[in-house]
Amino acid sequence: MTDAVKILMCAPHHYDVDYVINPWMEGNIHRSSRDLAEEQWGKLHKVLKEYATVELVPPERGWPDMVFTANAGLVLGDQVVLSRFFHPERQGEEPFFQKWFEDNGYTVHVLPESLPFEGAGDALFDRAGGWLWAGYGFRSELDSHPMLAEWLDVEVLSLRLVDGRFYHLDTCFCPLTDGYLLYYPAAFDAYSNRLIEMRVPADKRIVMDEVDAIAFACNTVNVGHTVVMNKASDRLKQKLNNCGFEVVETPLTEFLKAGGAAKCLTLKMTEPKHKTPQASSLQSRVIHLEGHLLDSGLVNQALDTIVSGGGSFQVLNFELGKQRQDRSVADVKVSAPDVSVMDDIMGQLIDLGAVSLPRESTAATLEPVLQSGVAPDDFYVTTIYPTEVLIGDHWFRVEGQRMDGAIAITHENGRLVARCKLLRDLVEGEEVVVGSQGIHTIRNSKSLKKKKTDEFSFMGAGVSSERRVELVVEQIAWDMRRLRAAGRKCDRCGRY
Secondary structure: OOOOOOEEEOOOOOOOOOOOOOHHHHOOOOOOOOHHHHHHHHHHHHHHOOOOOEEEEOOOOHHHHHHHHOEEEEEEEEEEEEEEOOOOHHHHHHHHHHHHHHHHHOOOEEOOOOOOHHHHOOOOOOOOOOOOOEEEEOOOOOHHHHHHHHHHHHEEEEEEOOOOOOHHHOEEEEEEEHHOOOHHHHHEOOHHHHHHHOOOOHHEEEEEEEEHHHOOOOOOEOOOOOOEEEOOOHHHHHHHHHHEEEEOOOOOOOHHOOOOOOOOOOOOOOOOOOOOOOOEOOOEEEEEEEOOOOOOHHHHHHHHHHOOOOOOOEEEEEOOOOOOOOEEEEEEEEEEEHHHHHHHHHHHHHHHHHOEEOOOOOEEEEEOOEEOOOOOOOOOOOOOOEEEEEEEOOOOOOEEOOOEEEEEEEEOOEEEEEEEEEEHOOOOOEEEEEOOOOEEEEEOOOHHOOOOOOHHHHHHHOOOOOOOOOOHHHHHHHHHHHHHHOOOOOOOOOOO
């Protein structure tokens, strides 16, 4: 036993699959065996006691998922960020876990009620770098990440989950001793995979295939160079052995019926404190929507754009028009994991013509044209709609409005002019608007009332000349690298 490692568990005396809040529960209502669950949990408990000190929180009748203590909160030193469960079926667990932490001398941080965060199920410390990998997309909200950074004084890296089977980060992602990482890349979007590859060297990344992923091989308890899991293929065990890890398998099939395995059943209480700077790259902006928001479908389009782009949203204000002809108003807080993702989302929102940034917006960012006919990176691509740009503290109407141009800022006859120009017409020395800050597009009420028109159709596809395509290209490139690494051929061209 390693005294330095402490783990919190909860006996499954009241465990059952009573409801459906994840895909694994489908078809398993009341189909779990309490006796077998007790037996499997007991074996896991016995195994872990060989490597760590195991403490127990009392189970409570009526809360069958308390057994999954990974979701109790996130612990670092004597600080705990208590979970705020997304589903009402688990929210009743919160006061019991809070009382246990307080009774045992922890300082408990409580998130706002409207901000879901599901503890160490969605937040895992890197074993070498010391930063915190934090998941979002299904159970935890992106806006919780800056609070984790502040309260725990740690750097937070946000990863977006995109496969509903892997609804918590710990179902598909497991940082290991010495900086190794066991994970299933297909559970994440392209941005997250790029972030993982930037932080974890290739020789430290242990990639598993879908067969191991759906057996919850990532849902592993790591103590030193031992990994305890439900099940692993011979291929995965060999990979882990080659990296110096001993694999201990202990069946947890009854808990898989509820969408959990070894890691879900445990909460590590002794995470090492690394000296990493408190940081979160999270970006937030408030957008203003005004018009016939419901009958035009504008609200749905805007919110879908935010989520599909890798962000999250919070509706701060919504004033619905009382009569059919009245205009509605909404203010929405948009969050994204970093500035590049935010720019992509904001660019698409502006392209919709349905977003009006507040008058107190940040001024537009300008970059010089270094070579005639060549625009700076990330230049704002114009739409067909009248546009204003904030330069300093003054809004300028863009002249010569057209689609697929750049906004060039020049001085003509002693006055500043914002003009829409084709790329080939850009002149060295001019300045061009880049990013999406300080941009305001204008639509009249007639166009906002249309549910579906030709002017929307060219933007409705996944990619158009008006929308940035970097993330789409990165996703394709990442898929090609994954296929090549797996020795598989492309279904279309037959090449590796």
